[in-house]
Amino acid sequence: MTQDPLPVDGASLQEVSNKPSSEKHTIATRAEDYSQWYLDIIDVAELAENAPVRGCMIIKPYGYAIWENIQRILDARFKETGVKNAYFPLFIPQSFFAREAEHVEGFSPELAIVTHAGGKKLEEPLAIRPTSETIIYDAYSRWVHSYRDLPLVLNQWVNVVRWELRTRPFLRTTEFLWQEGHTAHADEQDAQKRTIQMLEVYKKFVQEILAIPVIDGQKSDSERFAGAERTYTIEALMQDGKALQSGTSHMLGTSFAKAFNVSYLDKEGGRQFVWLTSWGVSTRLIGGLIMTHSDDKGLVLPPNIAPIQVVIIPIWSTDAERDMVFAKAQEYAVILKSANVRVEIDMSDEGRPGPKFFAWEKKGVPLRIELGPKDIEAHSVIAVRRDNSEKQTVSEEGLVSFVSEILPRIQQDLFDKALTYQKERTYTVNSWDEFKEKIELGGFLMAHWDGTAETEAKIKEETKATIRCVPFDSKDEDGLCVYSGKPSKKRVLFARSY
Amino acid sequence: MTQDPLPVDGASLQEVSNKPSSEKHTIATRAEDYSQWYLDIIDVAELAENAPVRGCMIIKPYGYAIWENIQRILDARFKETGVKNAYFPLFIPQSFFAREAEHVEGFSPELAIVTHAGGKKLEEPLAIRPTSETIIYDAYSRWVHSYRDLPLVLNQWVNVVRWELRTRPFLRTTEFLWQEGHTAHADEQDAQKRTIQMLEVYKKFVQEILAIPVIDGQKSDSERFAGAERTYTIEALMQDGKALQSGTSHMLGTSFAKAFNVSYLDKEGGRQFVWLTSWGVSTRLIGGLIMTHSDDKGLVLPPNIAPIQVVIIPIWSTDAERDMVFAKAQEYAVILKSANVRVEIDMSDEGRPGPKFFAWEKKGVPLRIELGPKDIEAHSVIAVRRDNSEKQTVSEEGLVSFVSEILPRIQQDLFDKALTYQKERTYTVNSWDEFKEKIELGGFLMAHWDGTAETEAKIKEETKATIRCVPFDSKDEDGLCVYSGKPSKKRVLFARSY
Structure with a gap:
């Protein structure tokens, strides 16, 4: 039951002392170094870090909680339109890619290839999916028989791998998480309708939930998805004036259907190829979220996507005060939770408010509630908005209605601010x-x-x-x-x- | 806008005619061929199929909906115990495995290796994670500084790959989906507590939700996880008398902590290695679910996990009757949905009930509601349990309370039946x-x-x-x-x- 003490010197201890201390972390300003600012935000807000494998990242709990919210909300919206989820394999036989000429040309240079497994060389090398059109439409060729099987409207939430030369956390990583929807339709009209419908789902989600204004439209032929007939996109404008492609929806026509022989018997008994669509958004959205709203003090999150919408910060000097403010903080947290607010109490064992304010500012929590002995006496709290630092005193009995009103207002203000910026630029x-x-x-x-x-x-x-x-x-x-x-x-x- | 007609002859048309017709599918009886029965259930219930890559499967929408329910319920229970989710990379440098002697011996033979990517040979080959102890504890070595950072309680829901010689859908596949929890603690006692706590979470989940009775206990040294100090397990008994390991929880001691240098400064300022635990369940649970409850007619699902708990089957002869029964079915579905019942209407364009009954029986929907013109006249429906074929007439006004009571009863009966079987055997x-x-x-x-x-x-x-x-x-x-x-x-x- 005793703990192993570490050797006082030697290699392992040296490594230990190399551990970075989180308190050293600072943020470059956007004006001085925008790229470094972006990396610093990811660091100080504890969203992600580089993995020991080139171009891959580790998504830390706070960053992953954002992704979970994206998944939860988008998935429900997909399902409202009749989407069902499924799971297709990570591995795709390399020969599958060759079947669609444009597709193989577009993706071959980026493939990661498994050549050995179980201690042996494989007969056919396996590609790790960079996207799953080929393996999914191969399955559709077995699943679609007649017009009764259409439309087939599936999606999967998975990891994909594209061997990129230059990588950047969230924006372009070798491995990333995404959803890819794949639908099969009886005719072009139905496929086109679904393609636009899903782009609309993305646009609404990105604007309403992530508070990122986007321009929707069609890609030029040079920017089309490899193998698509038409690609549609939503484009957002980042604070450095660069565009971020934030979601795409592809009308694939019948080229993949012909390559993978996905056909059906129509009502008149004739054979027809299906019309396919595919559409996806990825963890890249988190990159867009960071770059749209954050400032030189740290991350700024819109309330609709924030893992923590409100943080209560107890302030005290003496132990007796400490117990009192924590008890009151608990009470408020329970009330706010029952009003469906995602609330957390700063439980750190430190009475001084300054360091705590900074820490939560860096994490982009939309609303901070400060609670000290004097506030309790006055039956009120101090509420401070992350986005504009607006501070106000809120009475205890008005707390829930205040929070319920201020969160949507912050959401709207963030969107409006970003839209103004986009229009000005x-x-x-x-x-x-x-x-x-x-x-x-x-x-x-x-x-x-x-x-x-x-x-x-x-x-x-x-x-x-x-x-x-x-x-x-x-x-x-x-x-x-x-x-x-x-x-x-x-x-x-x-x-x-x- | 016109559809591409398929050539009347030629290679592609031949392939088309080879498509399996779903109506041909039959089920072997357990008595005559248990192994085939298991595969047939997966086929007729449309849970999964073999992928074109050896040992991999495609999880079809109905099978994946079961996995989504498992994830949703387990994830909520994890979070109640303080677990947070994160995401670690798919790729692990091969050298990481070598750091823990037992671990490398256990997993090396099963690794799939990426040797080429982006058109080039990699300097260091990358293993695809078979489990993520090594890559996660490497991160923990950077994240854990002092006792204040402990316990660290993370989990991830991911795909993993183990190159298995003999595979079987859900039970043992080359790629499978799972969750793996990884926690770091200040001392052995705390780590041991978490190890047992998570086994308890698994046991309760498997018994309450999947209605599978299990025996919990500790593995012998030969059956321990490669690198663990102690492995705990829950074991279920399948209908062929074979055991299925359904979830494991490992107290890893400090061996990985030493191999990856995960240490912390204790309250007295001394350096200590952390104590680690890991625990996981996988899509294998779906295999256990199939084999515990299903019969020779098809899948049987406990209501708590069933994607569809109640199916309403409209029966009619004339078009006028059709409209009437569909309208009534809709009405009932709305009422049941608002009572939180997962209900679906059979919308197929076929009046004869026989084929529809069989189809839903195969899919294991716990309760079937038959609704024809005569039932509407009598203000009642016929309800039939999937598990024991018990049939009864239920009045329209008593429908919701009947369903709300019968579903938990079916759940309990399935568990009791499986427990009786386990005890007898x-x-x-x-x-x-x-x-x-x-x-x-x-x-x-x-x-x-x-x-x-x-x-x-x-x-x-x-x-x-x-x-x-x-x-x-x-x-x-x-x-x-x-x-x-x-x-x-x-x-x-x-x-x-x-």
Whole structure:
């Protein structure tokens, strides 16, 4: 039952002393180093850390709790539209990829390959899924027989692996978590409807829950998913003026159906290929969440997604005070919990409020409630908003209604602020000079484009800007391509992107 | 917008005609071929199918819905005990395994290895996690600094890969889904407490929710988890008399802590290694669920875990009747849903009840409600239990209270039936002849054992029986080892197992 004491010196102790102390962690400002600021936020808010395997991350409990909320809310919304979940294997025979020409070209360079298992060399190497179209449609070829089996509307929440050259926590990691929906339909119209329906689900979720305003639209051919007929996207604007593709939905047409022979007997007894769709969002959303709302003090989370919406911070000097404030904090926590508020009490054994305020600020908890002996005497608390530092005294009897009203208001304010930022940084540009000037400022550029992949590639080469999408709400308007001067029918959205 | 017609002949059409028709599927009886019966149940209930990768399975929507219920209920119970979820990488550097001697010996033969990624050979091959002790404790070495950081109580819900020679859907697959909890504690006592606490959570869950009676106890040294100091288990008895290990919890001691240098500063300022525990259950539970309750007609599911608890089957001949019964079915479904019953209406476009009854029987839905024009006239329905075929007429106004009472009763009856079976098939044996005779019948054998690995190995060699556990409730009792005749202090549980 005794504990093993560690040797006083030697290799293991040296390693111990190399452990980073969490108190050393500071945050770069966005102005001085945006990239470092992003990494610092992830560090100080304890969202994730780099794993010992290149490009992989460990999602820490607080970061994972955000992902659990994303899963819970999105999954319920999927199911409302008739989606069912299933699970398909991690391993895909390498030969499967070769069946769809565009798909293999798009994904082959990024595959991780298992060549040995159980101590032996495998006869056919296995790819680790980078996405599951091939293995899922192979199954659909066995499951779909007649029009009665359609539509088939499945989804899976899984890990996928893409061997990326440059990685960044949440935004682009070798392994990431996502959901991928895969549906089969009797005709193009039904497939197209589902493709747009799921993009709408994403847009509503990202805007309502993550408070991230997005532009929805269609990808250009060069930016289409490998194997898709049409790709739709929602694009968000980060605080450094770069776009983040936040969710995509693909109308795959019949190419995969032909490659994997997914067909059905129609009502008239004829054989038809099915029309397929796929759509996904990933842990990348957490990267977008961080970069949309956070500030130089730390993470800022919208209440609808925050694992902890309210933190109660007991303040005391003496032991007697300590017992009293903790008892009162418990009481408030119980009341708030029964009003469906996700509340936590700071239980740390430290009376000084300063360090505690900073710690919870870094973690982005939307509302802080300060509770000391004087507050108890006055039957009130001090409430402080994380997003704008607004402070107010709230009476004990008004606490629940105050919290129930302030959380949606914070949610709305965060969205409005982000939307204002996005609108301010969306430029309508009409000349190539203007394009080059504005792209350096960062932001969304609405510009005419002649519709050719050539021009698109040239613009990318010269400015690193890509077409994020042809926005759904881009109006028909005669104009001249900002680069080639050739005629154009509508403006498209350009930006540099993650 | 037109659909692509399939070629009238050629390779692709031939493949199409090879699609299995789901109506051909039949079920072997348990008496004639238990193994085939198990596979047939999985097939006809549409729980899973073999994937195109050896030893892997595709979990179909109905099977996955069972897993989702397991996750939802267990996860909530974990969290009640203070567990938080996180996510650690799929890939583990091969060198990590070598750090703990027993662990590497146990898992090396089963590893799947990634040698190539992104088109290049990797410098260090990566193992796909068969379990995550090594990668998680490497992280703990960075996260744990002082006694204030303990206990650290994390869990993850993930896929793992073990290259098994013989596989069987749900029971033993190359890739499977599970949860693995990993906790770090200041001392042995606290670690031991958590180890037993989680085994208790498993036992309660498996008995209350899956209605599977289990024997809990400690594994012998030969059956310990590779690297553990003590392994605890819950063991269930299947209908063929074989045991199924259904959940394990390991007190890992300090061996991993030493291998990965997980230490903390105690209150007195001294360095101590942490005490670790790990515990897990997997999709194997679904195999146990199938084999405990199902019969020759198909799957039988306990209401507490069933994705669909009640199915309403409309019966009609004319179109007018059809509309009427569907409307009434909808009405009942709404009422039952608001009483938190998971209810579904059979929407198939077929009036004859026979085929529908069979289909839902195969899927194991606990309660079937038949609804035809005559029932509507009589303001009643016919309710039929899946487990014992008991049929009764229930009045419209009594429907909700009937369903609310019958579901828990079915749950209890299934547990009682399985417990009776387990008790009837548990034999107290006192001689080697008796042991050999009873093990052929199948069942649990309570027998004295001299405590040596040698005897254990001999018994396994001669009878294929292993020590499932030393049951917690096995009383102290002087006896002689059933094999060696040497003295023994208590009986242990033997069985053949999956």
